[in-house]
Each structure stands twice: as C-alpha cells, then as structure tokens.
Amino acid sequence: MPEAFIYDHVRTPRGRGKSDGSLHEVTALALAETALRAIKDRNGLDTKLVDDVVLGCVDPVGEAGGDIARAAALVADYGNHVPGVQINRFCASGLDAVNFAAAQVMSGQQDMAIGGGVESMSRIGLGASGGAWPVDPAIAVKSYFMPQGVSADLIATKYGFSRDDVDAYAVESQRRAERSWKEGRFKNSVVPVRDVNGLTILAHDEHMRPQTDMQSLASLKASFVQMGEMGGFDAVAIDAHPEIEAVDHVHHAGNSSGIVDGAAAVLIGSKEAGVAAGLKPRARIRAFANIGSEPALMLTGPVDVTEKLFRRSGMTTADIDLFELNEAFASVVLRYQQAFDIPSDRLNVCGGAIAMGHPLGATGAMILGTVLDELERTGKATALVTLCIGAGMGTATVIERV
Numbered sequence: 001m002p003e004a005f006i007y008d009h010v011r012t013p014r015g016r017g018k019s020d021g022s023l024h025e026v027t028a029l030a031l032a033e034t035a036l037r038a039i040k041d042r043n044g045l046d047t048k049l050v051d052d053v054v055l056g057c058v059d060p061v062g063e064a065g066g067d068i069a070r071a072a073a074l075v076a077d078y079g080n081h082v083p084g085v086q087i088n089r090f091c092a093s094g095l096d097a098v099n100f101a102a103a104q105v106m107s108g109q110q111d112m113a114i115g116g117g118v119e120s121m122s123r124i125g126l127g128a129s130g131g132a133w134p135v136d137p138a139i140a141v142k143s144y145f146m147p148q149g150v151s152a153d154l155i156a157t158k159y160g161f162s163r164d165d166v167d168a169y170a171v172e173s174q175r176r177a178e179r180s181w182k183e184g185r186f187k188n189s190v191v192p193v194r195d196v197n198g199l200t201i202l203a204h205d206e207h208m209r210p211q212t213d214m215q216s217l218a219s220l221k222a223s224f225v226q227m228g229e230m231g232g233f234d235a236v237a238i239d240a241h242p243e244i245e246a247v248d249h250v251h252h253a254g255n256s257s258g259i260v261d262g263a264a265a266v267l268i269g270s271k272e273a274g275v276a277a278g279l280k281p282r283a284r285i286r287a288f289a290n291i292g293s294e295p296a297l298m299l300t301g302p303v304d305v306t307e308k309l310f311r312r313s314g315m316t317t318a319d320i321d322l323f324e325l326n327e328a329f330a331s332v333v334l335r336y337q338q339a340f341d342i343p344s345d346r347l348n349v350c351g352g353a354i355a356m357g358h359p360l361g362a363t364g365a366m367i368l369g370t371v372l373d374e375l376e377r378t379g380k381a382t383a384l385v386t387l388c389i390g391a392g393m394g395t396a397t398v399i400e401r402v
Helices: 028-042 068-075 093-106 148-159 163-182 214-218 225-229 233-240 271-277 301-313 330-340 363-378
Strands: 005-011 052-056 084-087 112-120 200-202 260-269 283-292 322-325 382-389 393-401
Touching: 005 028, 005 271, 005 283, 005 363, 028 068, 028 112, 028 260, 052 068, 052 093, 068 084, 084 093, 093 112, 093 260, 093 283, 093 363, 093 382, 093 393, 112 363, 148 225, 148 233, 148 330, 163 214, 163 330, 225 233, 260 271, 260 363, 283 301, 301 330, 301 382, 301 393, 322 330, 322 363, 363 382, 363 393
Parallel strands: 052 084, 052 112, 322 382
Antiparallel strands: 005 260, 112 260, 283 393, 382 393
16 A cells, blocks of 8 residues: 655644734635645645645635635646545544545555645634534434533543643643744744735734743633533533532633634655655654544543554554644643653643644644654654544544654
C-alpha cells in the first residue's frame, strides 16, 4: 500500500471570533483561500498535480456553505480541474480532512491532495447549521444530550478535577503559547491574512491572554451553572451517571477553548508525487482512527480512540514522543493525561486552544501542523494528534517525522 507523506502545512493566525475581532471582515472563503494559496506559492506547486482539496467546516451555511473547498480552490487559482469537498465531524473536521486526503493517497486512487479546514466563527455563529441532536427528543433523550460545557463539568466531577486543577492547566496553556510565539515556534507555519491591497490584517494569534494567572481566573464565575441547574442538564448528567451526586461546575471562559476565526491546509502526497513536485517529505501518516464514545460524557472520545489506534497499530504510549490534544475544555486534557499517565512535558507543549482558540473546522489540521513543527524543532520522531467531538466521538492520527 502506498504511504502518505506530509510535504507542508500552513495556517492563518487565529482572530478573535467576535465582531471586534481582526478577521471579522474576512470571509471564510478568503481565509481558506489564504491557506491554499500559501501552500501553492511557497512550494512552487504545480496544481495540475493536486487531485483533491478536502476542507473541514462545522457550520457550512450562508457564505461558508455550498462546498467551500471547491470555491476556495478556484479562488486560490488551483485550476478548474481541482475538485473540492467539505466535510463535518464537528471539532475533528480538520484532522479528518487530513486523514481523508491521506486515505485517498494510501489507497492509490490519488497521488496528491490537500486536507485542512476553515471556520469564521465571528461571521457564522456557533451552531448556525442547526441539527436534530439538541432539539429532537428522538435523539436528544436517547443520547442524554447536554451542552458541552456541562459534559466537561461532568468529566471534572467524575474524574476528580477541582476548579484549581482546571484553572492551573489554563494558566499553563497561556504560558506555553506565549513562550512559543516569543521563541518563534510558529514563524514558519503561520501565514498572515492580508486585505485586497496586500496590507496585513492579522499576523499573530489574537485570542491569547498571557497575563492570565490563578487570581484572575478565580474571579470568573462558572459558565454552566445556570444551564445545568435551571436548564435541567445537571439532572440529565446524573441520570446518565448516577454515581455522581451533584455536578461540580468548574469551567468558564478562561479554562475553555476560545471562539476564533482561522484556516489551515496540509499538503499530502505519495512518494512519487513528491518527487514529481520537487518536494521533500516532512513526515508520514502512520495510522489514524475514529470512534464513537459515550454521548453523555461526550468529550472523552480521545481516550477511547487512542486505545483503538494503539490496538490496531500495535503501538503504545512509549512509542509516542509528543501528544497534541485539542484543549476544548481543561478537564478533557486532564482526563486524557490521567488515563495514559502522560508527563506534562509531552502533552500540548506549545500551548493550545484555551490560549489560542479553537476555529472548529480548522483546529485539527492546525494542531497537526503545530506538533510536526515541534518534532522538527526538538529532533523527536513521533506524535499523536487527537480531538474530542460533539455527540461523543474521537479522532486520532499518528505521524512520524521523516
């Protein structure tokens, strides 16, 4: 079976996902174009070699709808022959897009493809695409539907993480992100977003709050108390997990992922395609997997999918140098670390979404690129990338540096 290699990756900076964010005037199409054009231009890529563009987008409606991958490929001057497809597996969409591109190469059906994602959360509101899961009793009751923040608090309660625990993790995420920017760890991968005149709109992640400390986080009220207690979702959580007497609400905006805008692209190809393009591979895709997990806990899918991936690949935690887990909520990371006894110096070493933000459809591709850069910087070999997913799922990918 052909191997799938990573030849390059880029991402935009993450803009604050509000009307006063720097990228609010930039459409999702323009963000995706920025990433695709950067991959093309910096590699001198002949787009005749590109067989497909796969982009994750969690809310593909309005200006972000209508198969944004195809539209972005056209706008980025890839040529009429390059198709595109938009996929949605909630927060793992960007990583799954990379996996889909890799699978096409590994199957021998394509030679070169781009996986990535885009989300403009300041322009297309979170949840704008709707869905039956939260509102139709046929699925909501059966799956113990509750808002993700309540599920994150349920995880903290069930596995014994206090408010101090989750806040301390958030402070460390901010510290690591600030250090990574100061040390230039992202300089080769982050491409600025520019306006039509070529002037830079944003070149740096905008959501970061490096001044965050335990005292400032302690002043924030827990965000999900009202919907848990008054909205009845605490009762749903206890019904699903009767061993819990009461949900301890510990999450707030400071220890949860930030709402941001952004896009990312990863160039995937066979060995032969790389030779034809005059490119050297940076890493290979060794394994990937998806899994469904318990819908009530919802966000523990990374544990389950990592166990599945290890079973299928014959690998263990000892074979992984670095772990990159999306910081949807602090308890998600703490539970993952607890489950596999991962030292903190091997997990999210550059900071994560609590500090820099989580542009839903793009995040998976972004964090894969982040950990690849870190493997190269430190001379390490292997990394595992994973994300929790709404409705109880997990996606994971193992890459090995070439």
